[in-house]
Amino acid sequence: MDVNVPDARILPSSTALPASATAWRGRQIFWTVVLLAVVFGAVPAAITATGSSYLAQIAITAMIFVILSASLNHITGTAGLLSIGHAAFYGIGAYAAALLSTKLGLPFIVTLPAAGLIAAFVGFLVAMPTMRLVSIYFAVATLGIGEMIYVILLNWVDLTRGPMGIRGIPPIELFGWQANTLLSRYMAVAVIAVVCVWVLHRLTHSYYGNALRALREDDQCADSMGIDVVRLKVEAFVVSTFFAGVAGALLSHTSAYIAPDNFRFMESILILAMVVVGGMGSLPGAVVGALFMIVLPEALRDIGDYRMIAVGATMFLSILLLPKGMLAEGASLAFVRRAFARGWTTMSGGTPVGWK
């Protein structure tokens, strides 16, 4: 794909900012401000104005799934390893946070990273033997491991209380500040989600991300170009499971109750559907896909029993009519790269090559 080739266009060298660069910088700032205004302005305002716990709940769920979808996109979209057991790592994170806070009484500031690290560690253990599997074999291995983790969560009653789930998980609290109201809960989740997406953005939109795309396109070729394929695959998988674990911790602390059924196979498929509908390999696509797949069933509540049929039909139609997803990878990469490349010119006044 030509978007991965460094852009060799040469801009006039001058220390002053080219006019187009200023325009780009302006547009970039504009969009960032618009997005942040929606996430931290419009949505909280709507929650406060309506006082509806339903709206807040959907907003929180949407933010959690944005993290999940963005993290699955990192491994499946960017690194090209089809994983259909992502919900299991989400579950590990959720259970880790729930058990650490209810049994050991650890505060949120500890359980959040701990949940991510535990999920990442399990991801590392899973990745070691499965990384040499190719294509569909890897997908099936993740499916099998995902179901194994589900069976363990369901049956290890002494630790997880089995199908009864864990109740009474304390809400998010930070140095004495407690997220008791729905609005503050939403704000805490939104801040963490934005940080997660930002970290994933810096990881994927970089030379490191290009290396991941190279092994997606052809891992033998990437190997011959000096990319350490196995190490990169393991790293990508561990990063992805880390963020899934963080999402799980957020679920635990916002819903106060978790049960194994939250982390079944269908949940993995839902996350995969978000990535595909949004556009494989496109980080903005993953975010939009997650919002779409969470908001759509709620928007269709009026048609009652038919709404899951409508969700299936929408998924089908969007795959049929938008095979590259809502925000295709090529377009979104070009967008990000342009922004980066203009930034580069401002520094050296030279050629805009690749990422910054």
Added chain:
Amino acid sequence: MIFDIFLLQQVINGLSIGFVYALMAIGFTLIFGVLNVVNFAHGEVYTIGAFIGLMVITALAPPLVAVVPLVLAAGALSGVGLERLAFRPFRRFTDEASQKSRAMREATLLSSLAVSIIAREIMMHLFGGDMQGVPSDYLLQRPVAIGPIMVATGSLVIFATSAVMLGALQFLLYRTQTGLGIRAVSNNQLGARYVGIDTDRTIVTTFAVGSMLGATAGILVGLYDGAISPHMGFAPGVKAFVAMVMGGLSSIPGAVACALLLGVSESIATEFLSSGWKDLITYSLLVITLVFFPQGIFGHGRERA
């Protein structure tokens, strides 16, 4: 001695479950063979088979032997419909590059999944989400004594039906022109097209055959367990999928052998473990197999994809 008989009985139960998985796994294998895509809606075909069988039984009360052909026809129809709806739109591009493209394959996989969600929800709507009982005249749970072992009639019916269907499948694949076409398309779709095989028709036939096997498995299990629900297809679907992968994706004997292995080990495991843990056996077998045989036990070196 008592223990031995008991174990033998569990093995027989396991084999009958294993044959059900095998019938489904063959459907997966055939369809994966011709299209290189996993058909996620296969579990729904199984459920449709069970529900059509139940509808026929409650409406007409025919003898059991007459139910099976009707279910076969329903299975073939649903297979053809599934192919038309979920798979054909994604075969617009027939060149080699798009056939091997990962995006295209993942889109097809997801479309079969979307269609399976739609089918399941429609069935939920029509029949309700609860278990439906089977009229007791048709239940296949009467025990039959063979020597010291007690075997349910259901097991015997499953053995007989599977034997007939496996025989018919072998005949179809290795003795007929259609079977030759299916094997040619699985081997190399573009090559098959070049030598004048109507690949679209072959793919439709494969779907019909695979779905007939799946639908039969559905009604047999429905009559054996005595309960049918819109969600019944999920678990055997996943197990059959696992059996297909353990067998090496493209090998029918491999898929059958692994399906039987899964069935028997699950059935024996219920003796030592509580039933909740028995699924762990299936998935551990899968992961162990993949670690030691990255291409499945009976798979041969496939093209890297």
